[in-house]
Amino acid sequence: MAIDFESAKDGELIIKSNGGPRKVFKFDSVFNPQADQEIVFENTAPFATSVLDGYNVSIFAYGQTGTGKTFTMEGTEEARGVNYRTLEELFRIMKERQKLFLYEITVSVMEVYNEQIRDLLQSDSQPGSSNKRLEIRQVAEGVHHVPGLVEARVSNMSEVWEVLQTGSNARAVGSTNANEHSSRSHCIHCVMVRGENLINGECTSSKLWLIDLAGSERVAKTDVQGERLKEAQNINKSLSALGDVISALATKSPHVPFRNSKLTHLLQDSLGGDSKTLMLVQISPNEDDVSETLCSLNFASRVRGIELGPAKKQYDNERSRYKQMVEKSKQDAKGKDMYIKKMEEMVQSLESKVKAKDVINKNLQEKVKELESQLLVERKLARQHVDSKIAETHQQQKNHHQEPQNALSTRPPLATRQLDPPPNINSIRPFSESTTTTTTNIFKHFQALKENDNPNISSSEHHPPPPPLPKKTGRASLCTMARRVPMVPTPRRNSLIPFPPMNSLAPTLPPLVQVDSIRESANEGELLLPQIVTEPTKISNTKKLNSILRRSLQKKVIIRSPLQQHLRRSNNNSKLGGAERLRVSITGRRRIPKVVKESQQKREQQQQQEKGWNHVWKAT
Numbered sequence: 001m002a003i004d005f006e007s008a009k010d011g012e013l014i015i016k017s018n019g020g021p022r023k024v025f026k027f028d029s030v031f032n033p034q035a036d037q038e039i040v041f042e043n044t045a046p047f048a049t050s051v052l053d054g055y056n057v058s059i060f061a062y063g064q065t066g067t068g069k070t071f072t073m074e075g076t077e078e079a080r081g082v083n084y085r086t087l088e089e090l091f092r093i094m095k096e097r098q099k100l101f102l103y104e105i106t107v108s109v110m111e112v113y114n115e116q117i118r119d120l121l122q123s124d125s126q127p128g129s130s131n132k133r134l135e136i137r138q139v140a141e142g143v144h145h146v147p148g149l150v151e152a153r154v155s156n157m158s159e160v161w162e163v164l165q166t167g168s169n170a171r172a173v174g175s176t177n178a179n180e181h182s183s184r185s186h187c188i189h190c191v192m193v194r195g196e197n198l199i200n201g202e203c204t205s206s207k208l209w210l211i212d213l214a215g216s217e218r219v220a221k222t223d224v225q226g227e228r229l230k231e232a233q234n235i236n237k238s239l240s241a242l243g244d245v246i247s248a249l250a251t252k253s254p255h256v257p258f259r260n261s262k263l264t265h266l267l268q269d270s271l272g273g274d275s276k277t278l279m280l281v282q283i284s285p286n287e288d289d290v291s292e293t294l295c296s297l298n299f300a301s302r303v304r305g306i307e308l309g310p311a312k313k314q315y316d317n318e319r320s321r322y323k324q325m326v327e328k329s330k331q332d333a334k335g336k337d338m339y340i341k342k343m344e345e346m347v348q349s350l351e352s353k354v355k356a357k358d359v360i361n362k363n364l365q366e367k368v369k370e371l372e373s374q375l376l377v378e379r380k381l382a383r384q385h386v387d388s389k390i391a392e393t394h395q396q397q398k399n400h401h402q403e404p405q406n407a408l409s410t411r412p413p414l415a416t417r418q419l420d421p422p423p424n425i426n427s428i429r430p431f432s433e434s435t436t437t438t439t440t441n442i443f444k445h446f447q448a449l450k451e452n453d454n455p456n457i458s459s460s461e462h463h464p465p466p467p468p469l470p471k472k473t474g475r476a477s478l479c480t481m482a483r484r485v486p487m488v489p490t491p492r493r494n495s496l497i498p499f500p501p502m503n504s505l506a507p508t509l510p511p512l513v514q515v516d517s518i519r520e521s522a523n524e525g526e527l528l529l530p531q532i533v534t535e536p537t538k539i540s541n542t543k544k545l546n547s548i549l550r551r552s553l554q555k556k557v558i559i560r561s562p563l564q565q566h567l568r569r570s571n572n573n574s575k576l577g578g579a580e581r582l583r584v585s586i587t588g589r590r591r592i593p594k595v596v597k598e599s600q601q602k603r604e605q606q607q608q609q610e611k612g613w614n615h616v617w618k619a620t
């Protein structure tokens with residue numbers, strides 16, 4: 001055997017070539033052919049922690065074709081390789097840190113085949129096809145990205161395995177003399193880890209590159225032709241470019257030719273300096289492959305000699321700013337939510353107040369309706385009572401004056417008689433205050449006027465024409481016009497104050513003119529005014545009753561709503577002649593002496609106040 005694995009201790013590897021000098025290589029670790037996947041991964045695991053800490057990490061598999069690069073990186077379902085195990089370690093550490101950090105992991109899988117980048121996670125991706133070309137773009141200083149590359153978000157290992165298998169199945173492979181399923185491309189897994197420190201809000205964005213390089217091979221030895229030859233040439237070219245970059249970095253050359261190949265261009269961020277790099281070099285223990293083994297070990301030795309300097313944490317300042325903005329927006333939204341909640345509570349409070357006021361208004365309206373109806377009933381009862389008393393009094397008066405009436409009936413017709421001189425107008429008083437004689441004379445004269453005015457009755461037929469009336473004569477008018485309501489608004493009576501008890505007034509109620517009886521008498525050709533009042537007390541009672549009646553009528557008009565007044569007016573027009581609308585006015589041309597009038601009004605006011613009526617009736 002050309003390689004002495006038995007003596008490999010502390011990373012030293014001794015190569016004995018046939019007849020050549022013995023060469024010793026120094027590495028970090030040397031694994032013999034019996035080392036399984038788990039032992040190999042033990043040296044890889046710390047890099048998983050570095051990725052989660054925010055460092056860029058690159059793990060390469062380099063070596064001659066058919067030496068086990070793909071087996072080391074991908075492995076099989078039973079012996080899973082570095083790719084799967086590293087991701088498994090990531091999720092294990094993430095679970096440990098879940099109370100302190102929040103991580104998000106995405107996985108992209110691509111290959112560089114014949115100097116072209118191909119996305120292996122595209123659904124329409126076919127092995128070896130180049131349906132979609134991807135280019136490398138520099139998005140920031142030292143940061144390169146492949147726009148349009150699928151980034152599969154994974155949250156558990158079953159998803160990771162699914163993604164890894166999808167990429168592996170889409171990879172371009174071919175059969176060569178050295179390997180029945182030789183990888184004809186560089187397969188690259190890019191694991192993007194975005195972390196956030198939940199304590200200080202620090203955000204990191206780091207990359208883990210898992211690279212299974214295509215196998216270096218001697219074209220002549222593998223005897224490839226056609227497409228395989230072209231693939232081999234491209235593979236060797238890119239591996240050569242990788243060697244040049246490693247040499248430039250090792251010698252600290254001012255120029256590092258990263259852009260000489262797609263592979264080095266893509267890995268520029270990880271090879272350039274700030275990242276941690278691990279290279280796994282596979283060699284063949286076969287003596288026939290010693291020269292390729294020596295090439296691989298020399299390449300590995302150069303890589304090991306590169307001093308990249310201390311790795312840097314990849315802070316995601318932009319993401320930190322974004323997070324801060326999001327946090328601020330959340331705070332703002334929270335404040336606005338609180339404000340909206342406060343306003344909603346205020347609106348609810350106002351609505352409840354409005355509802356309460358509506359209830360109060362409704363109750364008040366009902367109360368007003370109730371009081372109005374109560375008032376109407378009271379008025380009706382009072383009016384009925386007064387009417388009955390009037391009728392009763394009139395009946396008594398009728399009986400009392402039966403005798404004078406009989407005497408009148410025996411008198412000659414009015415037309416044949418010489419009319420008495422008209423009453424002195426100055427002596428006319430409101431009928432409640434007039435004497436019986438005066439009132440009778442007035443109505444006699446009025447009756448005569450009525451008869452003369454009636455065109456149906458020819459005065460020449462029955463009576464001689466009456467003598468011309470003196471200029472200063474009294475006038476009695478009987479009309480059915482509605483009594484005018486004073487325009488001066490009168491204070492509304494508190495309906496809760498009861499009307500004066502009718503029982504107390506009844507015994508002293510004065511006899512009033514019953515309008516219907518007057519009308520009947522007029523129709524019969526006789527207008528008889530019953531004797532109303534002869535005694536002062538009766539006069540006073542009559543005034544009270546008239547005042548009550550007038551006030552009742554007046555108030556009835558005042559408290560009506562405009563609509564009711566309108567309706568009432570319509571009814572009045574259609575019902576002229578009703579008993580309530582009959583107005584008897586007795587006026588004279590001469591004024592009532594002022595002293596008499598004032599004393600009369602004063603007496604009336606005093607009487608009203610004594611009765612608790614807050615109203616002064618002004619005689620019209």
Ligand SMILES: Nc1ncnc2c1ncn2[C@@H]1O[C@H](COP(=O)(O)OP(=O)(O)OP(=O)(O)O)[C@@H](O)[C@H]1O
Pocket residue numbers: 033063064065066067068069070071072179181182183184213214215216282
């Ligand atoms: N350590 C190992 N244990 C068991 N089998 C191995 C080991 N290493 C490689 N093999 C087997 O050797 C064969 C070739 O290995 P692999 O395909 O990984 O080589 P490679 O370096 O990737 O070749 P290529 O560069 O052509 O792709 C595979 O069938 C693989 O199963």
